[in-house]
Amino acid sequence: MKKSLKKKAWDIRKHILNMCIKAETGHVTSSMSCVDILVALYQGEMMRHDPKNPGWAERDRFILSKGQASPALYTVLADCGYFPMKDLDKFAQKGGQFGVHLQNSVPGVEITCGSLGQGFGFAAGVALAARMNRELFLTFTLLGDGECYEGSIWETAMFASHNRLNNLVAIVDRNYLCVTDFTENIVSLEPMEDRWNSFGWDVERIDGHSMEILLDVLGQVRSRKSTRPLVIIADTIKGEGVESFCYQPVCHGIAPKGDDAKKALAELERRCSYE
Amino acid sequence: MNNITQRDSFWNKVYDLAKNNKDIIIVSADMGAPSLDKFRTDLPAQFINVGIAEQNGILVASGMATEGKRVFVYAIAPFITFRCLEQIRVNNSMMKIPITIVGVGAGFGYEDSGPTHHMIEDITLVRSMPNLIINSISDSVMSAAVAERSCQMKEANYVRLDRLTLPTLYKEDEDFSKGVATLRKGDYYIAATGSMVHVALEAAEKLNQKGLNIGVIDVYTIPIHEENFIAALGGTNKLIALEEHFLTGGFTSAVCETLQDNGVMIPVKRIGLSLEQGYCYEYGGRNVIREHYGIDTDSVVEKVSAFLK
Numbered sequence: 001m002k003k004s005l006k007k008k009a010w011d012i013r014k015h016i017l018n019m020c021i022k023a024e025t026g027h028v029t030s031s032m033s034c035v036d037i038l039v040a041l042y043q044g045e046m047m048r049h050d051p052k053n054p055g056w057a058e059r060d061r062f063i064l065s066k067g068q069a070s071p072a073l074y075t076v077l078a079d080c081g082y083f084p085m086k087d088l089d090k091f092a093q094k095g096g097q098f099g100v101h102l103q104n105s106v107p108g109v110e111i112t113c114g115s116l117g118q119g120f121g122f123a124a125g126v127a128l129a130a131r132m133n134r135e136l137f138l139t140f141t142l143l144g145d146g147e148c149y150e151g152s153i154w155e156t157a158m159f160a161s162h163n164r165l166n167n168l169v170a171i172v173d174r175n176y177l178c179v180t181d182f183t184e185n186i187v188s189l190e191p192m193e194d195r196w197n198s199f200g201w202d203v204e205r206i207d208g209h210s211m212e213i214l215l216d217v218l219g220q221v222r223s224r225k226s227t228r229p230l231v232i233i234a235d236t237i238k239g240e241g242v243e244s245f246c247y248q249p250v251c252h253g254i255a256p257k258g259d260d261a262k263k264a265l266a267e268l269e270r271r272c273s274y275e
Numbered sequence: 276m277n278n279i280t281q282r283d284s285f286w287n288k289v290y291d292l293a294k295n296n297k298d299i300i301i302v303s304a305d306m307g308a309p310s311l312d313k314f315r316t317d318l319p320a321q322f323i324n325v326g327i328a329e330q331n332g333i334l335v336a337s338g339m340a341t342e343g344k345r346v347f348v349y350a351i352a353p354f355i356t357f358r359c360l361e362q363i364r365v366n367n368s369m370m371k372i373p374i375t376i377v378g379v380g381a382g383f384g385y386e387d388s389g390p391t392h393h394m395i396e397d398i399t400l401v402r403s404m405p406n407l408i409i410n411s412i413s414d415s416v417m418s419a420a421v422a423e424r425s426c427q428m429k430e431a432n433y434v435r436l437d438r439l440t441l442p443t444l445y446k447e448d449e450d451f452s453k454g455v456a457t458l459r460k461g462d463y464y465i466a467a468t469g470s471m472v473h474v475a476l477e478a479a480e481k482l483n484q485k486g487l488n489i490g491v492i493d494v495y496t497i498p499i500h501e502e503n504f505i506a507a508l509g510g511t512n513k514l515i516a517l518e519e520h521f522l523t524g525g526f527t528s529a530v531c532e533t534l535q536d537n538g539v540m541i542p543v544k545r546i547g548l549s550l551e552q553g554y555c556y557e558y559g560g561r562n563v564i565r566e567h568y569g570i571d572t573d574s575v576v577e578k579v580s581a582f583l584k
Contacts, residue, residue, distance in 0.1 A: 104370060110341075112370050115361055121331045122366065125338020132297075132320070133342060152362070155331035163323075 001044075006211050009039045010272040012079060013241045015088070016071045017268055020255035023092040025100055027253045028264075029239035031072035033175040034142060036209050037234055038076045044211070046218035047140060051081040054107045060137050061126050063110050065119025066144035066173060067102035068253065074098055074106065082108035100253075117150025119143075120170065124160045127168040127229075138222065140169045146178035148189055154199065160229045161200025168229040169221050170201075173208065175238035179252040196231045208234025243267045281436045282379050284415035286310035288422035289347060293321055298343055299426065302336045304329045304350035306379070329359040336374045337366035345375075345426050351385070352378030352394035352435065360400060367431035368404040375425040376433045381411070381469050382519030384438030386561040390554035394435075398468075399524035401433050402497050408432040409497040411526070413472040416445040417495060424451065437470045439561070444472065444493070454500030457507050461490025463583060464508060467517040468494050468526045471570070475517055478575040485576075487583060489515075497526065499533045511541070515579050518547040519570060544582040546570060 012035050020026035041047045047060040064073050071091065078085040083106070090096025097106060101114030113119050123141035130137055147153060160168055174192065176182055183189045193203045202224070206213045217232060224230060238252075239245030242264045245256075256264045279287075286301075287310050293299035294317070301314060302323045315322045325332045329350055336346040348355060355378045356363070366372050378394065385392035401409050410421045410432055421434055444458060457464075458472065459479055467475040472493045479489040492507050508514065514534070516527035527545040534541065548568050557567045565571035569578070 112365060115365050117330075118334055118362060118365055121334025121362075122338040122341075124331075125335035125340075126342055127338075128323070128335065129339040129342035129344050132300075132339075132344070135342075152328075152330040152334065155325075155328035156334065159325055159328065159331055159335065 002211050002215065005039055005044050006275065008043055008079070009035050009211070010241070010275055012039060012072070012075050014268055014272065015075045015085070017242065017264060019075070019088055019091050020071055021257070021261045021265070022089070024255055024257065025092050026071045026255050027068040027100065028071070028242070028255055029177070029245050029251050030066065030068045030144065032240045032242065032245070033208070033236040033238045034066070034069050034173045035072050035240070036211055036214060037142065037171055037173065038072055040211060040214035040218055041140060042076050042080050044215050044218070046215065048137065051108065054082060058135070058137055061110055061123070061139040063119045063123040063126065063139065063141040064102055064113060065123070065141050066116065066147055067113025067119070068100070068144070069142070069173070070098070070100065070102040073102065073109065077106070077108040080108070116144065116147040117152040120153055121156040123170075124156050124165060124168060127160070127165045128163055130167055131165070138167050138169060140171065143170055143172045145172055145174045145176065145183055145189055148172065149187065157196065157199040157201065164227040165229045166224065166227050170229065170231045172231060172233045173236055174233050175236045177238040177249060177252070179250070181249050192233050196233070200228055202226050202228045202230045203233065204230065205233045205235065208236035209240060241268045241271050243271070278440060279415050280438070280440050281412050281415050281418040282308050282438070283310040285377065285418040285422045285434065285436060286314060288419040290314045290318070292423065292426055293318055296345070297321060298345050300339060300344045300346045302332050302346055302348045304332045304348070304355065306350045329354050330362050333359045333362040333366060333374070333376070337370070337372045340372050340374050347375045347377050347425070349377040351392060352380045352397060353392065356397045356401060356433065363407070364404055368406050371406045371430060373428055373431050375428070376431065377436065378433065379436045380438045381435045382437070382471070383555070383561050383564045384470070386564060387558055389556060393555060395520045395548055397435065398497060398518070398520055398526050398529070402529060403524070406430050410434045411468040411495050411497060412436050413469055413493050413495055414441060414444040416443055416447060416449060417451055420449070420451045435469060439470070441470055441473055451495070453503050454494070454496035455503045455507050456493045456495070457490060458493050459491040462488045463511050463513050463515070464490040464492050465515040465517055465579070466492045466494055466530050468497070469519065471517045471519050474565070474570070474572050474575060477572040478579060481572065481576045482579060485580065487580070489579065494526070494530070497529055499529055501533050501537060504533055505537050505539060508539070513542050513583060515544045515546065515582065517570070517575060519565070520547055521550060522547040523550055544578065546575060546578055
């Protein structure tokens with residue numbers, strides 16, 4: 001299963017890249033860094049969900065707080081069967097139902113998102129209501145690391161631990177890059193574990209591209225013996241799979257064109273072949 | 276309901292409803308009220324204090340609302356609108372998540388607190404976004420009725436409460452679904468909202484002594500219920516619009532837009548705060564501030580008299 005999930009993650013990356021090249025837009029690198037996390041959650045059955053019934057009351061909620069990773073979530077949802085994969089041919093095109101940022105009109109998508117620092121607080125509200133309603137579902141939310149600059153993230157972090165929202169799981173896609181520079185050059189976000197811990201969270205720091213580790217850590221969240229919310233800081237590479245995009249600032253929010261596109265596709269193909 | 280603030284009347288009603296409905300939740304940004312003490316004591320599981328964190332307040336409320344909760348988010352008006360405008364825009368305007376945003380201190384309600392606590396731009400901002408209803412409250416009967424209506428609304432609403440105790444204008448059985456009410460009939464009308472309805476009524480009384488028969492229309496819902504508003508004008512050929520708010524894009528602008536869009540081409544005298552006058556560091560009570568801006572009763576009388584000459 002782990003092997004097939006790894007392959008799936010690479011297939012999804014190829015789809016994302018092709019989709020964004022065709023649309024000439026989309027946040028390719030922000031999507032690439034979180035593909036393994038999404039595949040583990042959705043296809044690795046770490047979340048309870050039903051593509052045939054997106055509004056299933058008992059589903060685990062997934063709140064994508066870094067809304068710019070919509071190409072990744074849309075592709076994963078299509079692969080699960082929430083809607084036909086061919087619908088994504090119209091990504092960011094006239095008459096299509098998908099845009100560069102996340103919108104909740106898409107089956108399986110819980111929120112409209114693009115303004116950072118918001119999905120996390122929304123997720124805390126969902127988790128609190130779930131506890132009030134004695135619902136057993138978990139609420140997962142995926143944050144960008146750059147998103148953690150938003151003050152509202154820390155308002156929510158305090159709130160969630162104070163209210164002992166142990167049904168809330170935040171995953172930080174720690175890809176180290178914002179738009180213009182590496183986070184540690186902009187305003188340092190480290191030491192991230194200490195910061196979250198001091199806000200009252202249980203913290204796991206993992207390799208966000210290791211399917212084995214993702215499945216291992218996510219597989220334990222439902223039986224955690226803790227009253228604290230959990231944050232998984234997933235170290236990732238922004239642009240993972242497309243070598244010329246990795247470790248490069250100012251590759252945010254763009255899709256490669258012309259020769260760059262050919263090069264990117266070749267790089268991804270080569271990486272897939274030896275993975 | 277004399278001698279009760281709009282705020283206490285509002286929360287008393289919410290308390291009565293919440294006793295029998297565990298899905299009614301108050302999210303407070305460290306904001307209390309005598310009427311809320313009862314709520315906190317008797318219904319602690321339905322009272323969430325997020326601390327002085329309005330952005331998180333709107334987000335948590337919106338998340339809860341999607342899980343079936345009826346949430347009231349409460350703080351001083353500028354902080355629960357401006358401070359978290361982006362959150363309101365995405366969650367409640369864009370996503371249409373129905374919560375009730377309760378802001379206390381409309382206009383110069385926090386009279387001695389200085390300009391950070393004055394709320395004189397909110398109508399402009401909130402009415403610029405789709406799927407949001409402004410309930411601009413003029414008395415405590417209305418605030419209780421709006422509390423009850425808020426529990427059934429399909430869209431988000433912003434309840435703009437005055438801080439001070441104001442005289443009662445309405446009977447208990449008033450139908451507040453109309454959006455406007457004619458409180459006094461006249462040959463000409465002053466359209467006002469919130470606490471300025473009371474200034475309009477006082478001014479109309481004084482103008483009456485001068486031989487001018489002036490009516491008063493309370494416009495308590497924005498966007499304005501156009502048909503009802505035009506009908507309330509009764510074919511008058513001049514109108515005065517009054518607000519304790521900057522004139523730019525505010526209530527009186529909404530009045531002019533309504534007239535224009537409905538082909539009612541009558542002269543309108545707008546009375547409110549000009550941007551040139553800026554923010555207010557005057558102290559000594561609300562009337563001193565109103566005099567400073569020329570929106571107190573006597574200034575209104577003077578301006579209306581000149582306009583109708």
